[in-house]
Amino acid sequence: MTSDPEYVHGYSERENVRLVDQATTLTHLLHSDTLYPPGCRVLEAGCGVGAQTVTLARNSPGAAVVSVDISDVSLRAASARVAAAGLTNVTFQQGDICRLHFAAESFDHLFLCFVLEHLASPSEALARLGPLLRPGGTITVIEGDHGSAYFHPDSALARRAIQCLVDLQARAGGNSLIGRRLYPLLLAAGFRSVRVSPRLVYVDSSRPELVEGFTRNTFTAMVRGVRAQVLGAEMMSEVDFDQGVADLDRTAATDGTFSYTFFKAIAVK
């Protein structure tokens, strides 16, 4: 999900670890129903550090996955991760997903996860990717939506801290409220049979793996991760921001709850 290392965090090793932890925790929820048949060609547009690539390639061992990213640094991390996982069905290629030079209709399936949120024009990206897909092929898009986050105890400062994340993403040209928009985006790009399935992550203390893996180490960590930018841009005072993050952390206590929704869309060309 969320805060692209490139735009918001910078490529730290720690950030890579966080993104991979996050992917592991949410793997089943987001990816267990993405299985491509042997022999098909899958384009992963925007693979980042390969957090999703490993799952994608592992779940469809007979498929040939081509994973593209604009960042060489990310591609190297992704390639190392895929190799470490012993997977051999992924090819990496550097490129801007809006300007790829593959032959028309050369892929059976397109896969994008946590990519459109970073783009100034997600419509354009979908319009440029569509021609690479064969007629009858599918596109799968997974995105988060920071406006879907709510929690107990509620906290105005925690909500403001999250809004800082949304605003930073917007300043960087992205949209972290994009989950709710997947349906119209795919429809407008000319795909048919668009089906959106929301994946709500609900956390309370009866689900300790999510308390750690999601509330603390994914969402709260992500908000904490933009502290320097928020204070640098004077979006919130230091005291307020830190209290907002502490309030988010508070929702991980025994009597707290946390909800966040990812959106997964599948459509046909």
Added chain:
Amino acid sequence: MTSDPEYVHGYSERENVRLVDQATTLTHLLHSDTLYPPGCRVLEAGCGVGAQTVTLARNSPGAAVVSVDISDVSLRAASARVAAAGLTNVTFQQGDICRLHFAAESFDHLFLCFVLEHLASPSEALARLGPLLRPGGTITVIEGDHGSAYFHPDSALARRAIQCLVDLQARAGGNSLIGRRLYPLLLAAGFRSVRVSPRLVYVDSSRPELVEGFTRNTFTAMVRGVRAQVLGAEMMSEVDFDQGVADLDRTAATDGTFSYTFFKAIAVK
């Protein structure tokens, strides 16, 4: 869900129709997994106009349901509805759910749907109801959460109009953000094995029955329903409120989406 006729709407016939339409649309999502075995006694605490009672009694034909409400007017409507459905396993009784005179441990199961949101002290209600349940019996609680509503296109005025609903409910002593609190409430009331399962209603134009049944005729209708109170209390200007409602209605268009989450909790005594 939501705006209690007693506190927010007044008991209009039209309101009864809306509540029943709403229940029909959401019946499967909320109730299909509530099935009580033959011979058991179920207490429905706060049955209102019987919108849920019909489903409850129909899904568990061998169970004896005792449905209680504080309002005689509601009870008459509920009784008529249950009779019209040809159901004979429901007994109605007038009473305040915090002051019921049933024998201790005389019920096998407790069922509350869209009730706690209206109470100044939901904790007290659960504490008073607990002793009526036999050890090992279950409690099922279903509530909405207005803070879980988000939509495309987003609209600050629509969000403000929804906030008016939340504020009106709060002024009436209730809490329309209670869904996220079910887990700690049941835990604090001494129930064990508390399991909360959120039920997200996601609406886009590929789901026309929900566009009509939920976005338009349930949620937007509910917000529109508090217009007089909002204007009377000068919570928003007429122009702004009407635009907020129009913006909500706009989310029911072909390129709109709407999300709302109900919470269902089941716990054991």
